[in-house]
Amino acid sequence: MKDIAVVSFAQSDCRRDAGACNEVELIMPVIEQALQEVGLRNSQDVDFTCSGSCDYQQGAAFAFVMGVDALGAVPPIKESHVEMDAAWALYESMLKITMGQAESALIYGFGKSSPGELPTVLSQQLDPYYLAPLWVDSVSLAALQARVLLDRGIISEQDMAAVVSRSRANAKANNPHAQLAGDVSVEELLAEAEWVAPLRKHDCCPISDGASAMVIATVERARSWGRPFAVIKGIDHRMESHNIGARDLARSASTELAAEKAGVANGAVEVAELYAPFSHQEIILSRALGLDDSTEINPSGGVLAGNLMMASGLSRIGEVARHIMNGDIRRGVAHATSGPCLQHNLVAVLEAA
Amino acid sequence: MQYAAVTGIGQTQYKARRGDVSIAGLVHEAARNALDDAGLDWNDIEAVIIGKAPDMFEGVIMPEIYLADALGCDGKPMLRVHTAGSVGGSTALVAASHVQSGAFRRVLTVTFEKQSESNAMWALSNPQPFSPHLNAGAGGYFAPIMREYIRRSGAPRDTGIKVAVKDRLHGARNPLNHLQMPDISMQEVEDSPMLWDPIRFLESCPSSDGACAMVIADEGLANDGPRPPVWIRGGAMRSEPTMYAGRDEVNPQAGRDCVADVYAQAGIDNPRKQLDCAEVYVPFSWYEPMWLENLGFAEEGEGWRLTMEGATSLDEGGDIPWNCSGGVLCSNPIGASGMIRFAEAARQVRGDAGEHQVDGARTALGHAYGGGAQFYAMWVVSTDKS
Numbered sequence: 246m247k248d249i250a251v252v253s254f255a256q257s258d259c260r261r262d263a264g265a266c267n268e269v270e271l272i273m274p275v276i277e278q279a280l281q282e283v284g285l286r287n288s289q290d291v292d293f294t295c296s297g298s299c300d301y302q303q304g305a306a307f308a309f310v311m312g313v314d315a316l317g318a319v320p321p322i323k324e325s326h327v328e329m330d331a332a333w334a335l336y337e338s339m340l341k342i343t344m345g346q347a348e349s350a351l352i353y354g355f356g357k358s359s360p361g362e363l364p365t366v367l368s369q370q371l372d373p374y375y376l377a378p379l380w381v382d383s384v385s386l387a388a389l390q391a392r393v394l395l396d397r398g399i400i401s402e403q404d405m406a407a408v409v410s411r412s413r414a415n416a417k418a419n420n421p422h423a424q425l426a427g428d429v430s431v432e433e434l435l436a437e438a439e440w441v442a443p444l445r446k447h448d449c450c451p452i453s454d455g456a457s458a459m460v461i462a463t464v465e466r467a468r469s470w471g472r473p474f475a476v477i478k479g480i481d482h483r484m485e486s487h488n489i490g491a492r493d494l495a496r497s498a499s500t501e502l503a504a505e506k507a508g509v510a511n512g513a514v515e516v517a518e519l520y521a522p523f524s525h526q527e528i529i530l531s532r533a534l535g536l537d538d539s540t541e542i543n544p545s546g547g548v549l550a551g552n553l554m555m556a557s558g559l560s561r562i563g564e565v566a567r568h569i570m571n572g573d574i575r576r577g578v579a580h581a582t583s584g585p586c587l588q589h590n591l592v593a594v595l596e597a598a
Numbered sequence: 599m600q601y602a603a604v605t606g607i608g609q610t611q612y613k614a615r616r617g618d619v620s621i622a623g624l625v626h627e628a629a630r631n632a633l634d635d636a637g638l639d640w641n642d643i644e645a646v647i648i649g650k651a652p653d654m655f656e657g658v659i660m661p662e663i664y665l666a667d668a669l670g671c672d673g674k675p676m677l678r679v680h681t682a683g684s685v686g687g688s689t690a691l692v693a694a695s696h697v698q699s700g701a702f703r704r705v706l707t708v709t710f711e712k713q714s715e716s717n718a719m720w721a722l723s724n725p726q727p728f729s730p731h732l733n734a735g736a737g738g739y740f741a742p743i744m745r746e747y748i749r750r751s752g753a754p755r756d757t758g759i760k761v762a763v764k765d766r767l768h769g770a771r772n773p774l775n776h777l778q779m780p781d782i783s784m785q786e787v788e789d790s791p792m793l794w795d796p797i798r799f800l801e802s803c804p805s806s807d808g809a810c811a812m813v814i815a816d817e818g819l820a821n822d823g824p825r826p827p828v829w830i831r832g833g834a835m836r837s838e839p840t841m842y843a844g845r846d847e848v849n850p851q852a853g854r855d856c857v858a859d860v861y862a863q864a865g866i867d868n869p870r871k872q873l874d875c876a877e878v879y880v881p882f883s884w885y886e887p888m889w890l891e892n893l894g895f896a897e898e899g900e901g902w903r904l905t906m907e908g909a910t911s912l913d914e915g916g917d918i919p920w921n922c923s924g925g926v927l928c929s930n931p932i933g934a935s936g937m938i939r940f941a942e943a944a945r946q947v948r949g950d951a952g953e954h955q956v957d958g959a960r961t962a963l964g965h966a967y968g969g970g971a972q973f974y975a976m977w978v979v980s981t982d983k984s
Contacts, residue, residue, distance in 0.1 A: 246701050267727075294837075300680075301659045306652035306721040307682055310969050314839050321852035324837035324973075325688055328653060328660055328680035337677065337692055343699035345599045360727070370659035373715075374620060377658070484666045484676040502673060584663040589676065 247343040250467030250474040251570075251595065253282035254563030256457035259424035259551025262359040263454035268303060271456045272315040272355050279458040280351065283470050287317030291460065292347035294324045295338045297331030297354040298555050301366050312355065323347070330354060330520075331457070332558030332581035332591050336480060338461060348466045354556030355456035363452050363554065371585065372487060384449055386585045387523040388441045390494040394525050395443055399495055402443065406434040408524040409447045409549060416546025424451050424551035450522040450552035457556040459563050464598065475569035475595045477562075481506035482591035487584070494586055500533035503592040504578075511594070514540045515574035518561035520582045522548055529587065530580060540578075544568070558582065558591065565595045572597075601983055602697040603820040603827035604944045605704075606636025606813030612776040612929035615714035616807040621656060622668035625710045628809035628934075629669055632706065636813040636823040640670035643813070644702045649679040649689025649709040650933030651968075654721035656712055669708060681835070683879070683968025685709065686810065686936025687975030690964075691833045693814050694977075698830075703816045710809035711931035718805065718932065737802055737882065739970065741794035743847045744884040748796060750848065751887070753902035755796070758883035759787045762801045762927060764911045765880065769924020771912075771953035776806040776929040801883035801927075808931035810938045817983075826981070828944040831961070832863030833977040840970040847971060853892040856974040857965075861894070864961070864978035870895050870909075873978075874959035875919045875946050877939035879966045881926045886910065890920075893965065912954065922946065922954040936966025936975060944979050 255278035263271060280287065288294045294316060300308045309326045316322065323346075327333045331354025338350035364382035371377045394400045409429075416426035429447075440446040467474040483499035483506075486492055504510070517540050521527035527549075531542055543549075545564045548557045558581025565577035575597040583589040608631025610616070616624055625648070633639060646669050653659050662671075662678040669676070679689040686709045693707035718735070725731045747753070763782050770780035782800070790799040813823075820827035836856035838845070845851075857869075866872045878893065880886045890901030890910070895918060908914030912922050921927070923942040926935050943964035945951040951959075961980040967973060 246699065299659065300653050303726075305724050305726050306654045307969065309680070310682060310840060310972075313837055313972075316839075318838050319842050319845075321836040321838040321850075321855050323835055325679065325692065325835060326681050328678050329662075333677055337679075337695070340692070340695040340699045340701060343701060344695050346695075367659065369657060370661075370663050372664050373656065373658045482675050483673055484662075484671040486672045487664050487666050499673065583660065588663055588666070 246339055246480060248464055249339050249342055249477045250462050250464050251459060251477060251566035252462055252467050252470060252472060252474045253279045253460045254566055255279040256422055256560050256563060257455035258422045259453035259455050259553060261424060261451065261453065263357055268355055268357055269311055269315045271357060271454065272312055272353055275456045275458040276315055276353055279460050283460050283472060288322050288351055289317060291349040291351045292323065293338055293341050293350040294322055295334040295350060295352050297327050297329050297334040298356065299328060302356050302358050302361065302554060304360060330558035330581050330583055331556050332562060335559060335562060336482065339480060342463060349462040351460055352559060353456060353458040354559045356554035356556055357454045358452045358554050359454050383585060384441050384444065388444045390586045391443050391525040393494045397495055400525060400528050402435060403431055404528060405448055405524040406431040408527045409434055412543060412546045412549040415544050416550035420545045420550060422551060423546050424453050426546060426550060444523065448524040450548045453551045453553050455553040455556065457553060457560045457563060459559060473570045474598055475566040476598050477593055478596045479507035479594040484589045487588060489586060497529050497533040497587050497590060500530055500590040500592060503590055504534045507592045507594050509534055509578050509592060509594055512576050514576060514578050516541050516544055516565055516568050516577040518543055518545060518547065518564045519580045520548055520558050520561050522552060524549065526587055534578060562593050569595055569597050599698045600700045601817040601829065602694050602814055603829045604812050604979065605815045605820055605823045605825065605827055606632040606638065607941045607944060608632030608635055608811040609774055610808045612774055612806045612808040612931060614776060614806065621712050622665055624712055624807065624809045625665055625708050626668040628811040629706060629708050632811035632813050635825060638813060643704060643706045645675040645696055645705045646671050647677045647679065647689055647693035647696065647705060647707040649685040651683060651685055651711055652721055655716040655718050681968060682973050683932060684936055684966040684973040684975040685968065686934050686938065687940055687964065687966030688835055690812060690937050690940045691835060691975055691977065694830050694833055697814050697816050704819050705814055706811060707814065708809060708811040709934040709937040711933040712807045713805040713931065714807050737794040737797055740882055741797055744796055744882065747848045747884060747888050751899040751902055753887060756784065757887055757902045757905055758796055758801050759784050760905055761883035761886040762787045765921050765925045765927040767913050768922050768954055769928030772924050775924045776804050796884060797882050803881040803926045803930040806929045806931045808929060808934055810934040810941050812941055826948050828947045828979045829983045831978045831980045832860040834859035836974045838972045840972055848888060849892050849898060850971050852972055853967065853974050856976055857893045860976045860978055866978065869893065870918050873918065873961055873963050875922055875956045876963040877923060877942045878920055879926055879936060879939055880921060881930060886920060919956055922951065922956055939966055940964035940977055947979050947981055
């Protein structure tokens with residue numbers, strides 16, 4: 246894949262309930278902001294547009310069709326959609342640019358989870374014959390995974406609480422869009438009751454409504470816009486078996502593989518933004534990526550501070566890109582996930598131009 | 599851009615109900631057939647690109663998660679495309695982009711729908727908090743647009759009937775089809791119940807179970823298999839909003855722009871002459887004359903003449919046969935229907951379409967559309983690389 250420049254990124258506030266705000270109204274402000282930062286008007290000014298969303302959040306077939314209304318797609322545009330996190334819409338856009346059919350692309354992801362019960366809704370992404378009829382929700386599956394880690398002595402409850410404590414503090418310091426932020430100690434967190442044992446409520450990401458958007462381009466095109474940009478030097482994603490009993494839940498083999506292919510180890514990782522919806526998964530992921538204390542993990546607070554389902558993966562990449570565009574760091578790693586217990590993982594390496 | 603070719607094609611039997619297989623079994627069958635066709639095994643595939651129509655049709659959210667094992671994806675990249683009814687076509691194009699970008703050498707792409715385990719009418723008519731409730735399904739949605747076509751063009755009323763008969767006669771040559779109607783007549787179609795005026799029961803597509811798969815490889819691997827490679831000469835997608843002031847729903851701009859793009863890539867300026875056949879998404883009979891105009895085979899208002907003259911009929915020796923496979927009117931596993939068009943265009947080009955082969959076909963168009971006739975995906979494939 247070619248080096249691709251991330252030129253702008255915008256994310257909405259993570260809100261527990263966006264109320265009467267519909268999906269188009271969630272998308273439009275972030276698209277406008279991402280485009281305006283580069284001096285573009287609408288989707289007519291980019292060569293390709295790609296989005297990620299999930300029909301089941303909206304409770305309607307073809308939920309993304311409405312999203313097209315937010316784009317200004319008259320005259321018609323080159324456009325595509327993945328029923329995945331928008332990080333994979335970014336991936337599809339990078340293929341399009343690399344093959345030479347586009348020099349720039351607008352990517353967006355959106356999710357309005359508040360109308361339904363997200364953990365229960367997600368039980369319907371499991372094997373429809375053997376698992377989905379049991380309505381195993383996403384929190385319960387994550388709890389099983391946390392139990393494996395605790396029972397094997399790989400992590401402690403203190404480790405999990407420390408992840409949450411740091412997430413809240415980082416969100417308070419750095420992330421105006423966070424839903425959960427503040428100063429809370431490990432002791433305070435551990436004093437709370439278990440929810441779906443061994444998970445406490447704070448070990449689980451909140452449910453949020455919102456959207457994020459990004460503009461990418463070839464490095465040449467990005468230069469011509471004359472604004473700072475970050476470069477995606479490597480990107481890879483890998484799937485694992487859906488048979489949870491056949492996987493070692495204590496590690497993320499697909500993240501390890503994607504990290505190797507994306508070249509994570511080819512340089513220092515100053516910042517990593519990891520899509521870890523549960524506290525213990527941040528530990529699994531940072532190990533899979535080979536990160537140590539020299540890397541600042543989830544300075545935004547990560548998705549424990551606010552989880553825009555279907556946009557959170559794109560936001561992780563956007564957060565790292567923003568650090569690079571601001572000149573704070575020169576190299577960082579972003580991660581996105583999909584499926585129960587980290588079944589599908591994407592890793593991107595971003596660097597300063 | 600790197601060259602890319604179709605080196606393997608696999609389809610399932612299309613039926614009202616494939617009760618003999620699960621969803622995983624269905625996609626596995628198509629994928630296995632494509633691998634066998636290409637002389638490959640699972641380990642020869644670097645990535646899998648899967649597509650289907652809305653998750654609500656089967657009630658499985660992001661089914662790539664569940665289908666990872668059935669498609670040999672453990673440890674591989676897997677991407678799920680969803681662009682409404684055009685998804686079968688756009689999935690093929692996204693798969694091709696994996697190879698055309700040079701990022702991958704050989705990928706597998708699969709699309710499916712198992713309508714017997716779903717209720718498309720329910721999924722399409724779910725009441726929404728911010729919109730008026732439309733309990734119409736696709737036929738009810740498109741009927742007024744077809745009536746407007748008839749009003750504008752003055753097409754004879756039996757044009758739709760003719761298409762319904764023609765595609766079923768084509769379809770009787772294709773043993774994979776859900777509907778097998780070798781003895782269908784104009785009278786039989788005319789006598790079938792009127793569903794959504796002007797669409798009668800027999801002028802509408804069926805609801806089918808089925809899956810379609812293809813292997814797409816780069817130039818270096820294109821000649822590795824037992825079949826001749828089918829080269830992708832052009833691919834394009836276009837989208838426009840469902841509604842906007844001045845939108846022409848009969849002859850949508852997005853379709854015209856998309857086909858102009860794909861023809862330009864393939865060096866085609868006279869499609870009727872330069873293409874040997876076309877597989878076009880015609881789920882309701884009247885969409886054949888409408889798309890004949892939208893895709894530049896006929897002037898605006900004249901598409902019905904080609905249909906009535908038999909130009910699109912294999913049986914009547916037409917010069918530009920459309921939907922020799924029988925088309926969507928014979929089998930409609932929605933998410934796969936677009937890819938079947940793309941795959942059948944490729945079969946024609948490599949000369950293995952069996953009883954529905956167009957003699958000497960070298961260049962063909964595959965077409966898919968979706969949403970409120972607002973999403974388009976098309977490709978042109980050829981025996982020649984460039």
